[in-house]
Amino acid sequence: MTQKTQIRAGGRSARRAARAAPLADHLRPIRPGMEGGRYEPLSPTDVDRIHNAALEALETIGLADAPDSGVAYLTKAGAVLGADGRIRFPRALVEDVIASANRTVTLCARDPAHDLDLTGTRVHYGTAGAAVHLVDAEGCNYRECGVQDLHDAARITDVLQNIHFLQRPMVCRDIADNLEMDLNTIYATCSGTTKHIGTSFTDPAHVAPAIEMLHMIAGGEAAWRARPFVLNSNCFVVPPMKFATESCQVMEECIKHGMPVLLLSAGMAGATAPSTVAGAIVQATAECLAGLVYVQAIKPGHPVVFGTWPFGLDLRSGAMTGGSGEQALLTAGCAQMHKFYDLPGGAAAGIADSKLPDMQAGWEQMCSNVMAGLAGLNMVYEAAGMHASLLGFCHESLILGDDLLGQAMRCVRGIEVTDETMALDQMRAVCMDGPGHYLGTQQTLGRMEADHVYPTLGDRSSPKEWEEKGKPNLIAKAKARKEEILSQRSAARFDPELDARIRARFTIHLPA
Incomplete structure (x- = not known):
């Protein structure tokens, strides 16, 4: 009995270690540059009104205190320097710049x-x-x-x-x-x-x-x-x-x-x-x-x-x-x-x-x-x-x-809606021919990494497991992670020859 318990625990530990390892980029459920834009707090009418109000502010109020070089650049482009020293921006100028940006x-x-x-x-x-x-x-x-x-x-x-x-x-x-x-x-x-x-x-x-x-x-x-x-x-x-x-x-x-x-x-x-x-x-x-x-x-x-x-x-x-x-x-x-x-x-x-x-x-x-x-x-x-x-x-x-x-x-x-993600075939197989639950099915296991984001330091264990682990504290875990990162040499560090040249040319306060 003891042996089986050890084998089971060892298998669980191995699975946990595998899940904790970084995923290959193509398998990650999230990545930089994913597209948002589904939430729009402003209606199309609101957006138009804000846009037009901004153009009116530029045309009638303008901005003060441009440097002489800025005045030269802006007036050459079509902005107008007023007697009050404020630079105003004709609507057509701003619209042309937006279009060509x-x-x-x-x-x-x-x-x-x-x-x-x-x-x-x-x-x-x-x-x-x-x-x-x-x-x-x-x-x-x-x-x-x-x-x-x-x-x-x-x-x-x-x-x-x-x-x-x-x-x-x-x-x-x-x-x-x-x-x-x-x-x-x-x-x-x-x-x-x-x-x-x-x-x-x-x-x-x-x-x-x-x-x-x-x-x-x-x-x-x-x-x-x-x-x-x-x-x-x-x-x-x-x-x-x-x-x-x-x-x-x-x-x-x-x-x-x-x-x-x-x-x-x-x-x-x-x-x-x-x-x-x-x-x-x-x-x-x-x-x-x-x-x-x-x-x-x-x-x-x-x-x-x-x-x-x-x-x-x-x-x-x-x-x-x-x-x-x-x-x-x-x-x-x-x-x-x-x-x-x-x-x-x-x-x-x-x-x-x-x-x-x-x-x-x-x-x-x-x-x-x-x-x-x-x-x-x-x-x-x-x-x-x-x-x-x-x-x-x-x-x-x-x-x-x-x-x-x-x-x-x-x-x-967001939410992906496809034939696969709506899972009717899974529902049919599980409910009519299977065990009545989705735990351990090929589809569940196959998508657990592709669909779900798991916290690195956040704790989702049961109160019993949490207590067994010594009641870990988030701040303490973050501090330990910080010390682990900073104990290793920076992957971004400069080549020693380049670093020496930079230090010879500039006063660098970080120790070498």
Whole structure:
């Protein structure tokens, strides 16, 4: 009897181990770039009204504070500089730019296997933000984050299947010099992951040395221009309806060097954007359309991500509400406008207002991530790891977010209705000739991996099994997974000769 029990347990362990092993890409039930777009919070009439309101805002209100170079580009393209210093955009100009914009954008990665196809309503989840604190999930503490923390986030991202890209999620608070911070951000992220990367620059003069480093990593200027694997996340506007002068100059430099651009409009509903969901979407759409005209005036067809990022606000306190239902609606509505224009788009989701990866964080992160995916948002930014309304980033939460996003992606995949999936033949065989249940049937076993997404760290065991396993805690499991990842050398690390050349040319703060 004891022997049989051991054999049975051993067989169960082997099956569990087989299920835990990574599936081949062609067998995975979810993968980057699956098409969403089934959820549409706006009616066709609503979309038309928002579009027309955005065009009216551009034509009658316009944007202030463009740099002299921007004024020259925009007025040459057909925009009008008013006596009040505001640049206004005739409707026909904006419509022509929308019609001629680049719709076939692929964001490259150092490893082409991680390239992101942004056509249509293909969905990709990733990080973003500028958190100033790292969250210690186990000790329930916050501390200032540094370049090592950023590098570790990149290394963790590199091995997580459902985190498809890394936009810099935190700033290097341990590097005082802004140029060195910008350069070390690129070094830390690129040496940590071969997935697509997004970054920002604090000064236009920092772009050229950053591009020099990227040429070195890519293997030369031609290789970089053929496959630019880093995008400039650019807050080109200061809502409401003003250009961010210095950021616009950064954008101009990045475009000249062949770097894709995320046009990021991040108004706060009720503060720097209208308090209504519809009004915030109108303003963000208008601002990003102005940015699109700007980019097209510099270089027609340049790869752009239409980054409408309006944020919610708790009007009782003035605090940001990244984890609210309103935020989920803002992001899904923006995704629908991207779909209307058929332009590659990105917006924010997955932000937790909760300070720790707890139940509140779970509902906040899942709500907006699922709605963004169902709405067909191409680039879901800030989808994992972000806490305290973007003030804190947590490595353990990033790892737990991989499980969460797996379930969100399964929702994006939707329901397949075919003769096989409707299973009438199975029903007939099981009910009339078989055992009266579907457990162990060839069809059930054959599709258990192709149809179902299983959590890596989430626990679906019975209370008895859970107790027998020592009552495992999610945070402890995530911490153990983090330590396992970081105990191994990064697969994205640079060749020693290249690393030596980079370190000889630039001040790198990460230890060799």
